[in-house]
Amino acid sequence: MSSESNPSAAAAAVVETKSTLTSARLECLLVVWRVREALQAMPQPADNLTIRRWNHGIARELWVAISAFGLAGALEMALSDDDGAAVMSSQPLTYLLRVAEWRNRRLRFSVLKVDIPTYLALSSMDLRVFYRMEDNTTFPHWWTWSTEGPGDGKRCPGWWANPSADVGAPMPVFEPDKEDLATMAGDMYLTLEGILAEKEAELRDIDDCIAEEELELSR
Numbered sequence: 001m002s003s004e005s006n007p008s009a010a011a012a013a014v015v016e017t018k019s020t021l022t023s024a025r026l027e028c029l030l031v032v033w034r035v036r037e038a039l040q041a042m043p044q045p046a047d048n049l050t051i052r053r054w055n056h057g058i059a060r061e062l063w064v065a066i067s068a069f070g071l072a073g074a075l076e077m078a079l080s081d082d083d084g085a086a087v088m089s090s091q092p093l094t095y096l097l098r099v100a101e102w103r104n105r106r107l108r109f110s111v112l113k114v115d116i117p118t119y120l121a122l123s124s125m126d127l128r129v130f131y132r133m134e135d136n137t138t139f140p141h142w143w144t145w146s147t148e149g150p151g152d153g154k155r156c157p158g159w160w161a162n163p164s165a166d167v168g169a170p171m172p173v174f175e176p177d178k179e180d181l182a183t184m185a186g187d188m189y190l191t192l193e194g195i196l197a198e199k200e201a202e203l204r205d206i207d208d209c210i211a212e213e214e215l216e217l218s219r
Contacts, residue, residue, distance in 0.1 A: 014079070021075040027068035030130060030139070031061045032092040036123040038143035039116050049147075049163075051111060056163035057142050059109040062100060063169055065093055092123040106166040 035058055042054050069090075095118070101108045140150060142160065149156030 017075055017079055021072055021079065024068045024072035024075065026130065028065050028072065028090055028093060029125065031065035031068070032090065032123045033125060033127070033130070034139070034141075035061050035092075035096060036120060037141070039111065039114065039119060041143040042111065046111075052163040052165070053160060054111045054143070055109045055165070056159055056167055058096070058111065059100070059107045059167035060159070062093075062096060062107060062109065063167065067170070069093065092119065095119060095122055103166050106168045108166050 038054060038058060043050055099109065099113045145151070145160065149160050
């Protein structure tokens with residue numbers, strides 16, 4: 001029986017859609033807060049590398065917001081009776097996106113163009129709305145890192161060591177494809193392991209040849 005002919009199922013579907021919409025909106029708000037924290041934490045005066053890191057880091061945050069923003073807009077349209085339903089708006093995100101530049105579907109951000117007092121005024125919020133989500137370790141607080149990276153034995157991300165000016169969209173991966181990617185990665189690892197083993201054997205042969213030549217020369 002379809003949800004259209006089952007009122008209970010239809011109501012449950014609406015509740016689930018609204019819950020997902022709330023989650024997407026919270027993710028947008030979380031980005032607003034994270035950028036706020038990053039801007040306030042940026043060392044002053046900032047050297048060139050620090051500015052590049054903050055530019056890149058905030059551009060990454062904006063891509064997260066763009067994804068959540070798109071989902072929220074789609075859900076709003078799904079819930080609306082109006083075919084021309086307006087997509088959710090956000091003054092802080094609007095401000096940041098107007099500061100950003102687009103270069104062939106890649107995002108470029110400049111902290112030097114941000115009027116920080118204006119953004120802080122726009123982004124003021126009550127953290128209780130997040131239900132402690134702002135402390136989620138899935139989203140590292142990169143603005144708290146040292147110049148060497150996150151520390152605590154964690155690998156320093158490549159973007160922190162050498163931040164690019166333009167940031168492309170994150171690569172979308174469907175959940176069922178993750179297993180395939182893991183399998184491919186495992187196969188690649190085994191292939192590389194085999195190649196390295198062959199190269200090591202070749203180097204040992206070369207070492208043996210050199211040792212023999214040296215022995216001949218010493219006689």
